[in-house]
Amino acid sequence: xxxxxxxxxxxxxxxxxxxxxxxxxxxxxxxxxxxxxxxxxxxxxxxxxxxxxxxxxxxxxxxxxxxxxxxxxxxxxxxxxxxxxxxxxxxxxxxxxxxxxxxxxxxxxxxxxxxxxxxxxxxxxxxxxxxxxxxxxxxxxxxxxxxxxxxxxxxxxxxxxxxxxxxxxxxxxxxxxxxxxxxxxxxxxxxxxxxxxxxxxxxxxxxxxxxxxxxxxxxxxxxxxxxxxxxxxxxxxxxxxxxxxxxxxxxxxxxxxxxxxxxxxxxxxxxxxxxxxxxxxxxxxxxxxxxxxxxxxxxxxxxxxxxxxxxxxxxx
Amino acid sequence: xxxxxxxxxxxxxxxxxxxxxxxxxxxxxxxxxxxxxxxxxxxxxxxxxxxxxxxxxxxxxxxxxxxxxxxxxxxxxxxxxxxxxxxxxxxxxxxxxxxxxxxxxxxxxxxxxxxxxxxxxxxxxxxxxxxxxxxxxxxxxxxxxxxxxxxxxxxxxxxxxxxxxxxxxxxxxxxxxxxxxxxxxxxxxxxxxxxxxxxxxxxxxxxxxxxxxxxxxxxxxxxxxxxxxxxxxxxxxxxxxxxxxxxxxxxxxxxxxxxxxxxxxxxxxxxxxxxxxxxxxxxxxxxxxxxxxxxxxxxxxxxxxxxxxxxxxxxxxxxxxxxxxxxxxxxxxx
Numbered sequence: 213x214x215x216x217x218x219x220x221x222x223x224x225x226x227x228x229x230x231x232x233x234x235x236x237x238x239x240x241x242x243x244x245x246x247x248x249x250x251x252x253x254x255x256x257x258x259x260x261x262x263x264x265x266x267x268x269x270x271x272x273x274x275x276x277x278x279x280x281x282x283x284x285x286x287x288x289x290x291x292x293x294x295x296x297x298x299x300x301x302x303x304x305x306x307x308x309x310x311x312x313x314x315x316x317x318x319x320x321x322x323x324x325x326x327x328x329x330x331x332x333x334x335x336x337x338x339x340x341x342x343x344x345x346x347x348x349x350x351x352x353x354x355x356x357x358x359x360x361x362x363x364x365x366x367x368x369x370x371x372x373x374x375x376x377x378x379x380x381x382x383x384x385x386x387x388x389x390x391x392x393x394x395x396x397x398x399x400x401x402x403x404x405x406x407x408x409x410x411x412x413x414x415x416x417x418x419x420x421x422x423x424x425x426x427x428x429x430x431x432x433x434x435x436x437x438x439x440x441x442x443x444x445x446x447x448x449x450x451x452x453x454x455x456x457x458x459x460x461x462x463x464x465x466x467x468x469x470x471x472x473x474x475x476x477x478x479x480x481x482x483x484x485x486x487x488x489x490x491x492x493x494x495x496x497x498x499x500x501x502x503x504x505x506x507x508x509x510x511x512x513x514x515x516x517x518x519x520x521x522x523x524x525x526x527x528x
Numbered sequence: 529x530x531x532x533x534x535x536x537x538x539x540x541x542x543x544x545x546x547x548x549x550x551x552x553x554x555x556x557x558x559x560x561x562x563x564x565x566x567x568x569x570x571x572x573x574x575x576x577x578x579x580x581x582x583x584x585x586x587x588x589x590x591x592x593x594x595x596x597x598x599x600x601x602x603x604x605x606x607x608x609x610x611x612x613x614x615x616x617x618x619x620x621x622x623x624x625x626x627x628x629x630x631x632x633x634x635x636x637x638x639x640x641x642x643x644x645x646x647x648x649x650x651x652x653x654x655x656x657x658x659x660x661x662x663x664x665x666x667x668x669x670x671x672x673x674x675x676x677x678x679x680x681x682x683x684x685x686x687x688x689x690x691x692x693x694x695x696x697x698x699x700x701x702x703x704x705x706x707x708x709x710x711x712x713x714x715x716x717x718x719x720x721x722x723x724x725x726x727x728x729x730x731x732x733x734x735x736x737x738x739x740x741x742x743x744x745x746x747x748x749x750x751x752x753x754x755x756x757x758x759x760x761x762x763x764x765x766x767x768x769x770x771x772x773x774x775x776x777x778x779x780x781x782x783x784x785x786x787x788x789x790x791x792x793x794x795x796x797x798x799x800x801x802x803x804x805x806x807x808x809x810x811x812x813x814x815x816x817x818x819x820x821x822x823x824x825x826x827x828x829x830x831x832x833x834x835x836x837x838x839x840x841x842x843x844x845x846x847x848x849x850x851x852x853x854x855x856x857x858x859x860x861x862x
Contacts, residue, residue, distance in 0.1 A: 226737055230730050334593055335566030336725075336749060339775060345760065435725050435756050439749060440564065444724060479727060480734040482717040483684075491690060495720045 221356070223484060227476050229360045232368055233434055235472030237262065237426035239371040241450035242457065242464035243378045244422030249459055250382065251415035252395040252408075254520040256312025257297045258423045259447025260319030261290040265427025267323040270438040271330065273340040283343060283367070283428040290424020291417045293319065298416040302409050305522035316447070324440055335440060342436035343367070365433035367425065371465075374422065378461035391415055395516030398523040408523050423447065449502060456505045459515055467505070474501040554614065554800055556581050557607035558591040558792070559600065561619035562723055565593060570748055570769045570788060574618045574641065577792030587796075600625035608633035614799045616641065616792060620693050630656050637799040641791055642693050644808035651806075657799055658808040659791040663693065663784075664700030664850045665843050666818030667744070669836045670766050670784040671704020673820065674742040675712055676832035677764060677781060684715040684735035686754045688722040688747035697746035697768070697784070699854040703861055708835070710858035715740055719750050728753030736763050742781060744768070755780060764827070773825035781827050785819045787811070814844045 241258050248255040269286035273279045293315060300311040324334070331337050343366050352362030361368070382388040393401035394411045402408050426446070431438050449471055456470075457463025475498040482491070558578050560571045581587040590612070592603040600622045607615045608629060616639045617626045623643040630638045630653045637655050644658035674683045685701055687694045698716060705712050715735050719727045732743050732754035743758065744766040745751030751768060752775065758765035759776035767773065767783030791811055798804060811817020820826075820836060828836075842848045855861055 222738070226734050229737065230734055234726070234730060331566075333566040335564030335571070336752070337566075339756075430726065434729060435753060437725070437752070439723070439725055439752075441723070442726070444726070476730065479719065479730050480717070483715050483731065483734050483738060491718060491720060 225356060225359050226480060226483075227473070230476035230480055231469065231473045232361060233364065234475050235469045236365075236368045236371045236433070237429045237446050238450050238453055238468035238472060239465050240367070240374060240426040240429060241423045241447055242453040242468050243371075243374055243461045244419035244426075245451055245454040246378065246382070246457070246459055246461050246464050247391065247415040247422075248419035249454055249519050250395045250516055251391050251412045252398060252516060252518045252521065252523065253298070253301050253412050253416050254308045254312065255294070255297065255416060255419050255423075256309055256451070257294070257315030257319075257447075258312075258419065258450055259443050259445065260312075260316035261293045261420045261423035262427040262430070262443040262447050263316075263319040263323055263441070264293050265290040265424030266431035266442055267326065267427070267438050268424070269428035269432045270337055270340050270436075271326075273342070273432060274337065277341050279341050279343045279432050282340075282432050283425065286428030286432070287421045287424040290427060291421040294417045294420020294423070295413075297420070298413045301416070301522065302412050305524065308520050308522075320441065323438070327438065327440065337438045339436045340432075342432050365429070367429035367433040370425070371429075375461050375465045382461060392516070394523075395519055398518050399526075402523070402525065412523075423450075426450070452502050452506055455515070470505065471498060471502055474498040554581075554585060554587045554796075555612045556587045556589050556614045556616070556796055557610075557612040558589075558616045558618060559603040559607065559622065560591060560593045561621060562594050562596065564723075564749075565591065570786070571618055573770045573786065573788035574616070574792050575789075577789030577796075578616075580789065580793050581796055584793075585796075597621055601629060604629040604638070605632065608636040608638075613637060614639060614796050616795075617643075618788070619643075620691065626656065627653065637804065639792070639795045639799055641788055645806075650808075654806050655804075656806050657795050657804070659795050660808060660810055661786050661788075661791070661817050662810060662812035662850070663696040663746070663786060663818060664703070664852050665813045666784045666786060666820065667697045667700030667746070668704035668707075668843070668850045669820045669840055670744055670782055671701040671706075672708050672836045672839055673704075673782050673828040673832050674701070674744060674764075674766060675705040675708035676835060677828055678712060678740075678742050680739045680741045681709070681711060682713045682715065682738065682740040684732065684740040684743035685717070686728055686731055686735075686743060686745040686747050686751055687716070687718040688750055689720055690718040694718070694746050695854050696852050697744075699851050701744050702855060703851055704839070706855075706858040706861050707839075710861075712858075716854075719747055721750050722748035724750050725753035725756065729757045732757035732765070733761065736761050742766065744784070746784075771821050771823075771825060773821065773827075777825065778827075780825075782821050785821060787817050787819075790817060812843075813840055 265286035268289035269282040272285040273282035300306040301308045346366050347363040352358045390406045394408050398408045453464050453467035456467035478494045478497045578589050582589045614637045618641050620642040639657045717731045728750035742764040745754040746768045755765045755775045758779040764781040769786045771783045773780045
């Protein structure tokens with residue numbers, strides 16, 4: 213094929229329009245991860261919370277035929293799952309990595325079991341009512357931009373609103389200051405009268421809620437069914453986005469977009485007849501980008517000082 | 529008296545052992561591929577065959593699912609160990625595992641879908657039946673339907689992993705399209721997975737964005753995403769293996785049917801025969817193994833269906849041989 217201006221324009225539109233839906237669940241989950249990490253609790257369990265959310269969303273939509281209720285329930289189920297992780301890490305001071313991994317294993321098994329018990333089948337559910345696409349009046353008429361984000365599943369827009377809200381809460385409010393204090397120096401925060409446990413519970417459950425919405429995005433926004441293991445490692449990629457985004461909501465958003473861009477390029481390269489690089493290498497591409505990004509940044513970027521450490525009050 | 533009772537019991541037990549396969553209910557087990565039961569295509573079709581064995585032969589049936597390829601071998605061995613007379617492996621990827629297990633359990637009969645072995649291998653393991661399909665023949669027919677349906681002269685093919693079986697779908701589809709209209713552009717994409725609907729949706733959406741209006745998938749659950757894309761954008765998708773019209777009744781043009789159920793059902797009967805000889809069974813249009821949907825769920829025009837039927841008769845009669853290897857452009861087609 214020839215690469216004239218018109219082709220390049222279509223190529224750019226195609227790649228970016230494919231990137232946005234792929235990035236949406238990553239953005240939601242990563243912003244959640246920022247909250248959890250900033251408050252001092254590492255949330256490896258995001259992957260499992262996404263999976264639980266995607267299942268609950270489909271289950272709710274299946275019975276109520278109301279995808280919005282399903283989307284909300286997806287978030288709440290993620291929130292509930294996160295409560296277990298919070299309980300283990302905050303109240304019982306368990307190792308947070310172990311607790312998070314336990315959530316992931318439990319989620320895989322539980323959704324598989326419930327699929328069998330409720331839908332009497334394995335693999336995947338049938339199609340349910342999904343969230344109808346939104347078309348944004350003004351944006352859709354802008355050339356190029358309109359073709360990329362002029363219309364899409366509602367979670368796409370919700371994700372960007374969440375990023376903006378998260379940024380404001382984290383850096384422009386007293387609450388945000390308290391959250392960051394709990395993650396940096398919980399003793400100091402405690403001395404200043406901040407309820408460290410409460411803040412951490414709130415943040416972990418917020419992270420679970422957003423991970424659940426990420427699951428709902430997969431199962432009710434992008435697709436209209438639950439498939440076993442449909443989180444497909446997105447929770448881990450989101451964690452990488454948290455680090456690469458230097459524990460800020462906006463940074464996590466850009467990191468998610470970068471990882472999704474790599475995935476989109478890999479997926480649609482063949483559609484454009486780009487077969488110069490063997491497919492096996494193309495399949496590796498998104499992961500190589502993720503690793504390169506982390507390797508490049510991780511030395512120069514330090515997370516919240518108290519992240520991963522249970523807070524034990526001294527001298528009481 | 530007691531002695532007679534013992535004796536008659538012994539005779540009865542001997543008789544029960546002596547009666548071969550069919551008289552006692554045969555035990556048939558299936559190991560599914562990672563796509564899993566409920567993929568609404570390949571694995572589900574095999575399950576239909578298994579259910580038919582239960583109904584028509586009174587077989588006692590069971591199935592196991594594989595979460596990862598490393599489950600194949602233990603699953604196959606588990607069914608053999610539990611005394612199943614016939615054990616099926618559903619899918620090409622199980623070929624190596626089956627070879628190992630079939631050697632370990634020479635008294636169990638094994639069947640594999642989508643794979644065959646060499647004559648030397650069959651000589652070594654006398655208890656295996658390979659069932660392969662002429663997917664290219666069925667795909668050719670839906671290719672004809674696609675070519676007669678497209679208005680943009682652009683169609684797409686979404687494949688799972690790239691290996692010989694899936695390439696037969698691509699080859700047949702391309703041949704069917706280009707035999708009908710050599711000016712049609714065909715976009716091909718192998719996603720590298722059979723179990724990721726989100727990937728299938730991304731790839732198919734991009735094809736539609738490029739102007740394709742009919743997309744054929746041979747990608748298991750990944751392909752469900754392609755049908756999702758068609759439903760969302762109001763385009764055509766062509767299903768695979770089973771009739772997938774129920775997934776999106778207004779957007780599934782037709783489905784290429786691969787009767788895995790017939791392979792499992794007829795194959796089991798062959799395997800239960802005491803005189804069974806290991807070999808490969810090929811299922812094409814002539815054997816009723818592949819085809820397309822002709823019931824009310826079909827959305828292709830009547831003239832397109834008539835044309836496909838015409839080709840079907842030609843292929844059945846051996847007047848046209850559908851190529852098995854994908855060709856790069858229309859002019860490569862003989």
